[in-house]
Amino acid sequence: xxxxxxxxxxxxxxxxxxxxxxxxxxxxxxxxxxxxxxxxxxxxxxxxxxxxxxxxxxxxxxxxxxxxxxxxxxxxxxxxxxxxxxxxxxxxxxxxxxxxxxxxxxxxxxxxxxxxxxxxxxxxxxxxxxxxxxxxxxxxxxxxxxxxxxxxxxxxxxxxxxxxxxxxxxxxxxxxxxxxxxxxxxxxxxxxxxxxxxxxxxxxxxxxxxxxxxxxxxxxxxxxxxxxxxxxxxxxxxxxxxxxxxxxxxxx
Amino acid sequence: xxxxxxxxxxxxxxxxxxxxxxxxxxxxxxxxxxxxxxxxxxxxxxxxxxxxxxxxxxxxxxxxxxxxxxxxxxxxxxxxxxxxxxxxxxxxxxxxxxxxxxxxxxxxxxxxxxxxxxxxxxxxxxxxxxxxxxxxxxxxxxxxxxxxxxxxxxxxxxxxxxxxxxxxxxxxxxxxxxxxxxxxxxxxxxxxxxxxxxxxxxxxxxxxxxxxxxxxxxxxxxxxxxxxxxxxxxxxxxxxxxxxxxxxxxxxxxxxxxxxxxxxxxxxxxxxxxxxxxxxxxxxxxxxxxxxxxxxxxxxxxxxxxxxxxxxxxxxx
Ligand SMILES: Cc1cc2nc3c(=O)[nH]c(=O)nc-3n(C[C@H](O)[C@H](O)[C@H](O)COP(=O)(O)OP(=O)(O)OC[C@H]3O[C@@H](n4cnc5c(N)ncnc54)[C@H](O)[C@@H]3O)c2cc1C
Ligand SMILES: Nc1ncnc2c1ncn2[C@@H]1O[C@H](COP(=O)(O)O)[C@@H](O)[C@H]1O
Numbered sequence: 001x002x003x004x005x006x007x008x009x010x011x012x013x014x015x016x017x018x019x020x021x022x023x024x025x026x027x028x029x030x031x032x033x034x035x036x037x038x039x040x041x042x043x044x045x046x047x048x049x050x051x052x053x054x055x056x057x058x059x060x061x062x063x064x065x066x067x068x069x070x071x072x073x074x075x076x077x078x079x080x081x082x083x084x085x086x087x088x089x090x091x092x093x094x095x096x097x098x099x100x101x102x103x104x105x106x107x108x109x110x111x112x113x114x115x116x117x118x119x120x121x122x123x124x125x126x127x128x129x130x131x132x133x134x135x136x137x138x139x140x141x142x143x144x145x146x147x148x149x150x151x152x153x154x155x156x157x158x159x160x161x162x163x164x165x166x167x168x169x170x171x172x173x174x175x176x177x178x179x180x181x182x183x184x185x186x187x188x189x190x191x192x193x194x195x196x197x198x199x200x201x202x203x204x205x206x207x208x209x210x211x212x213x214x215x216x217x218x219x220x221x222x223x224x225x226x227x228x229x230x231x232x233x234x235x236x237x238x239x240x241x242x243x244x245x246x247x248x249x250x251x252x
Numbered sequence: 253x254x255x256x257x258x259x260x261x262x263x264x265x266x267x268x269x270x271x272x273x274x275x276x277x278x279x280x281x282x283x284x285x286x287x288x289x290x291x292x293x294x295x296x297x298x299x300x301x302x303x304x305x306x307x308x309x310x311x312x313x314x315x316x317x318x319x320x321x322x323x324x325x326x327x328x329x330x331x332x333x334x335x336x337x338x339x340x341x342x343x344x345x346x347x348x349x350x351x352x353x354x355x356x357x358x359x360x361x362x363x364x365x366x367x368x369x370x371x372x373x374x375x376x377x378x379x380x381x382x383x384x385x386x387x388x389x390x391x392x393x394x395x396x397x398x399x400x401x402x403x404x405x406x407x408x409x410x411x412x413x414x415x416x417x418x419x420x421x422x423x424x425x426x427x428x429x430x431x432x433x434x435x436x437x438x439x440x441x442x443x444x445x446x447x448x449x450x451x452x453x454x455x456x457x458x459x460x461x462x463x464x465x466x467x468x469x470x471x472x473x474x475x476x477x478x479x480x481x482x483x484x485x486x487x488x489x490x491x492x493x494x495x496x497x498x499x500x501x502x503x504x505x506x507x508x509x510x511x512x513x514x515x516x517x518x519x520x521x522x523x524x525x526x527x528x529x530x531x532x533x534x535x536x537x538x539x540x541x542x543x544x545x546x547x548x549x550x551x552x553x554x555x556x557x558x559x560x561x562x563x564x565x566x567x568x569x
Contacts, residue, residue, distance in 0.1 A: 024389070094351075095360050118502060124363040125342075125502075126402070129319065129351025138433040139319060141348055144495075157317075158495055159344065160504070162441040166317055168433035177502075179489030214360035214395030223381065223388050226546050229532075231539070234553025239562035242512070242533055245549045249531050251453055251477060251510050252566070 001054030001148065004105055005045040005078065006115045006127070007038040009062040009069030013120065024217035025091045032062065034069035037116040039183035042073045044176050045114050046184070048148055055079045057108055061089060061100050067199070074194035075186030081199045082108055088204060088211050094122070096213055098130030103207040105135060112153065113173040117142055128175040138168035141175045254282030254370055255335040257398075260300070261318070261345045262290020269449070270341035272303050272410035274403060278339060279304030279413070281370045285335065286418070287311070287326055289318045289345070297420050303410065305418040311425050317433035319348035321425035327356045328426075335398045336374050342404045342505075354400050361400040362391050366407045376401070384520025384542075385527050405449075405505040406528070441494055448497065451480035454508045456499055456526070458484040460515020460536060460555055464492035469559040470514060476566040482506065484522050500525035515555045518543025535559070 009032035045056045058073050058081040070081050084100050092100070105113055113135070118125035132139035140146075143155035144163060153172050156163045186194070204211055232241055246252045256278040260271025267275075271286070278284040285307040286300050292310045300308055309329060311322055326349070330338070338353070340346040342364060354361040365378040376399040380389045393399045448454060455477070457470040467487070474481045482504070483497040499506055501521035511529035516522060518534070518541055526532070527546055534547040535558050544550040551558055 093360050094363070095354055095358070098351075098355060123501060124361075125347050126351035126354065126361060126363060129348050130355035132431065133320075133323065133352040133355035137430050138317070139348060139352065139431075140317075140433060141319075142344055157344075157435075159438075160496060161443075162439040162494075162496070164435045164439070165437035166433050166435050168317075169430065171430075172433075177495075178485070179491070212395075214393060215362055215391055216394050217389050217391050218377075219390040220382070221388050221390075223386055226527075227548075229544075229546075229548040229550060231544055231547070231550040231552060233539075234535075234551050234558050236557075236561075238535070238551040238553045238558045239565055241549060241551060242535075242558075242562055243565050245531065245533060246477070246510065249510060 001049065001052045001111045002109055003045045003049050003054050003056050004059050004108060004110045004113045005038070005041045005056055005073070006059045006101055006113065007042060007070065007073050008035045008119045009033065009060060009066060010035045010119065010121045021220070024220060032066040032069050034072040035116065035120050037118070037120055037178055038073070039076070040176050040178050040180050041114040041116050042076050042078060043181045043183040044146055046077050047181060048112070048146065052148065057082060059101055059104050059108070060084070061092070061097055063090070070199070071194045072186065074197045075190040076184055077190060080197055082202065083199060084202045084204065084207065086204045091213060092211070093213050093215050094124040094126050095130060096211055098127045098134060099209055100204060100207060101127065102131045102134035103209050104202065105131065107202070107207060111170050112148065113171070115173065115175045117175045117177050128173050132173040135171070135173065138172045139175070140166060140168055140172050143174050143176045144180050146174055146176065254337070254374065255285065255333065256282040256370070257285045257287055257335045257338045259287045259338070259340045259346050259349055260289070261343070262288065262292070262296070265293070266296050267299050269410055270343055270346070270405050272299070273405065273408045274339045274341060275300065275303045275305055276411045277368065277408040281368070282336065285309065287322070289313055289322050292422070297417055301415045301417040302412040304413050304415050308418045308420045310420055310422040313425060315435050316425070317435055318345055319352050320428040320431035320433070322349050323352035323356055324426045324428055325423060326353050330357065330398050337368070337370055337376050337397065337399050337401065339368065340400070340402045342402050347402060350400055350402050359398065359400055360393060360395055361402060363402040365401050365403045368401050368403065381524060384523040406507050441496060443496065445474065446478065446480045448480045448482055448499070448504050448506055451508055453477050453479035453510045454482050454506055454529070455479050455512045455514065456482035456484070456516060457487060457514050458516030459486045461487070462556070464490070466556070467492055469555060469563070472563040473512065473559060473566065484516050513543050514559060516543055517541050518546070
């Protein structure tokens with residue numbers, strides 16, 4: 001089984017990026033790490049591949065010449081990586097991202113594509129569904145469990161009230177929620193091997209995709225601030241302050 | 253008049269609250285059409301009419317996962333009727349339909365909006381809270397419509413206007429071939445106590461509680477106040493409580509009168525789900541926890557000390 005896992009490299013949240021006041025784009029810090037959310041997809045891919053004797057290929061669109069985050073995912077055990085990087089993709093919206101990733105998936109070939117439900121920095125939360133539509137396959141979204149058997153994929157799809165069991169044929173796109181599996185930590189051996197694993201770098205042109213971005217951020221301004229509240233150290237009476245506040249707002 | 257369409261997923265046999273919120277906004281922007289996915293009923297049509305729907309396109313996905321067939325059907329309708337704007341909610345099925353529809357029609361989609369504007373020329377703009385709600389970004393579409401916007405729950409109030417019954421057009425869903433998926437079982441967890449999204453008071457717990465069994469402190473404070481109980485994603489992912497309790501970016505958006513955050517750091521993804529509570533109270537042992545920046549009352553202290561005393565005080569009073 002050929003499993004593709006879409007992983008996004010994001011600026012290290014420990015060094016927050018800011019919006020550029022002129023271009024209204026995210027000004028990213030230099031270092032790019034693996035989006036924590038995508039570690040769950042990588043883990044799920046590795047488990048399914050281990051169970052079926054399949055392979056795991058990482059798929060990522062990101063800034064030119066940055067592969068730190070990809071190496072983190074390779075170190076977890078993925079077999080290889082396909083990276084799409086292109087100056088022209090800076091500021092890409094969800095649809096452009098999905099078109100690129102879907103074209104790369106076609107280029108690579110796949111039985112199953114695994115994504116996260118939303119990225120930490122973009123959180124548009126629609127890239128997996130868009131990819132599924134572009135690839136004309138089912139979008140098995142918000143999975144809290146994934147099983148593949150007999151050319152069928154079965155997931156538990158999280159709902160606001162519980163979960164549904166959903167079944168589709170292969171190929172398919174699956175998006176997994178965080179917490180679905182416990183991602184493994186890379187071993188020293190994994191980290192050493194990651195450096196030698198095959199990677200392929202493609203441009204938008206290589207994939208035959210012409211880029212047009214149909215939306216634009218035109219202004220960023222501070223939100224109205226909440227009035228500062230009262231902060232008090234608990235010295236055995238903290239609960240009474242809470243009760244007093246609840247009385248004040250007439251909850252009790 | 254501008255044509256504004258809204259998606260509405262049937263929930264508990266009728267229109268979802270989120271769907272009615274979107275509809276209430278749509279009718280202010282133009283003539284409102286609802287894309288209704290579910291079995292439908294005269295009662296449902298009446299409710300939609302009362303909230304300002306002029307027309308309903310009704311599809312019944314039955315056991316099919318709704319997104320692929322509903323997106324295909326909507327694309328056909330949109331090509332024919334050319335609406336200016338189609339609104340979806342930031343909810344699972346809505347996102348699935350919006351994503352598939354956008355890809356199918358080659359249209360961009362703006363997610364996480366908290367407001368939408370439509371001017372006379374047909375230009376659509378949207379507002380988005382970023383950085384945990386501390387900044388507002390305004391976005392516009394530079395492409396031709398229909399414009400697709402996904403709006404966060406509780407961005408608009410759901411308000412009836414006593415409108416007449418809408419025109420209802422029930423349509424068959426198309427075959428979607430390989431894109432089809434089937435729902436074989438539905439599991440609904442029974443909820444104890446009031447509904448998170450409706451409750452006037454919410455007590456939420458985070459990783460600071462220390463262990464799953466200490467969530468009983470949250471329930472202990474909630475009981476005498478008849479409050480709903482919520483949680484951060486950290487403790488949902490850890491399996492302490494079910495996802496239905498998650499508040500935030502990928503959970504529920506709540507606007508109660510009072511929100512008490514216990515052992516919650518106040519990550520921006522949590523804040524966007526609860527920062528519009530009228531009064532916010534936080535208990536955290538770290539005086540620098542970000543939750544204190546939005547709290548009306550912050551208690552710097554240990555949940556294991558403050559909460560048991562609070563429970564006693566509330567139960568005795
Ligand atoms: C794409 C994306 C979506 C997300 N969506 C959501 C979402 O919908 N909802 C959500 O909540 N999160 C969401 N998150 C996760 C979010 O970033 C945080 O990781 C999460 O909210 C942290 O939960 P927490 O406050 O329980 O834990 P922590 O951040 O670990 O905070 C625990 C707090 O408890 C305090 N504490 C510890 N011990 C005690 C004690 N004895 N007494 C008092 N205080 C104590 C600590 O000082 C600390 O501030 C999302 C993340 C991403 C990337
Ligand atoms: N640039 C990207 N490269 C690879 N995968 C991506 C990229 N952007 C989004 N994804 C995938 O799509 C999921 C949802 O992302 P988003 O739609 O940005 O919230 C992520 O968890 C990834 O699996």
